[in-house]
Amino acid sequence: MARVLIAYSTTDGHTREICDRLREVIERQGDQVTLVPVAEVAYADLESSDKIVVGASIRYGKHSPLVVEFMERNAPVLNRKPSAFFSVSVVARKPEKNQPHTNPYVRKLLRKIAWRPREVGVFAGKIDYPRYGDLDRMIIRGIMWLTGGPTDPKVVVDFTDWRQVEAFGSLIARM
Numbered sequence: 416m417a418r419v420l421i422a423y424s425t426t427d428g429h430t431r432e433i434c435d436r437l438r439e440v441i442e443r444q445g446d447q448v449t450l451v452p453v454a455e456v457a458y459a460d461l462e463s464s465d466k467i468v469v470g471a472s473i474r475y476g477k478h479s480p481l482v483v484e485f486m487e488r489n490a491p492v493l494n495r496k497p498s499a500f501f502s503v504s505v506v507a508r509k510p511e512k513n514q515p516h517t518n519p520y521v522r523k524l525l526r527k528i529a530w531r532p533r534e535v536g537v538f539a540g541k542i543d544y545p546r547y548g549d550l551d552r553m554i555i556r557g558i559m560w561l562t563g564g565p566t567d568p569k570v571v572v573d574f575t576d577w578r579q580v581e582a583f584g585s586l587i588a589r590m
């Protein structure tokens with residue numbers, strides 16, 4: 416039984432939901448999973464894990480600086496173990512931007528850091544207008560209008576392909 420650490424960064428909770436689904440899939444296949452926000456991961460947690468997964472969402476064009484700093488600081492230990500990364504964004508709802516080599520945020524991040532995750536996942540996220548503050552709602556609606564997405568301020572749309580998330584969980588269980 417391998418010990419799997421999933422370190423995550425989320426603003427509205429969707430990346431955490433993806434982590435929960437990954438945990439279900441991975442534990443069903445026999446590994447033991449611990450979920451920890453990136454900001455709370457200690458170096459000892461990384462050392463004592465057999466596999467490490469990092470998941471983070473995009474906000475205004477970027478993964479959280481905390482996540483990037485975590486990856487840069489811990490690249491040596493991350494590179495020593497079977498590891499995976501996944502990124503969550505609404506741009507990934509577009510078929511031409513849903514692969515590690517076609518998603519602009521993932522490409523940019525992987526160019527910048529020394530960590531080379533064995534598996535990389537790109538997941539479409541969620542739009543939850545009622546949850547957003549006025550300014551964020553207005554800006555996201557504007558971006559959606561420009562990119563052909565939903566603009567009704569009352570809607571919640573989950574673009575995540577949960578079967579893709581489950582397949583990624585199985586990949587992690589097999590790493």
Ligand SMILES: Cc1cc2nc3c(=O)[nH]c(=O)nc-3n(C[C@H](O)[C@H](O)[C@H](O)COP(=O)(O)O)c2cc1C
Nearest residue numbers: 425426427428429430472475476504505506540541
């Ligand atoms: C304020 C805000 C800014 C966002 N900026 C982007 C963006 O620049 N590009 C993108 O593809 N998605 C963007 N998104 C969509 C999020 O990545 C998506 O909602 C994701 O599911 C959020 O995950 P989280 O709840 O784990 O933070 C943004 C969402 C919000 C609320």
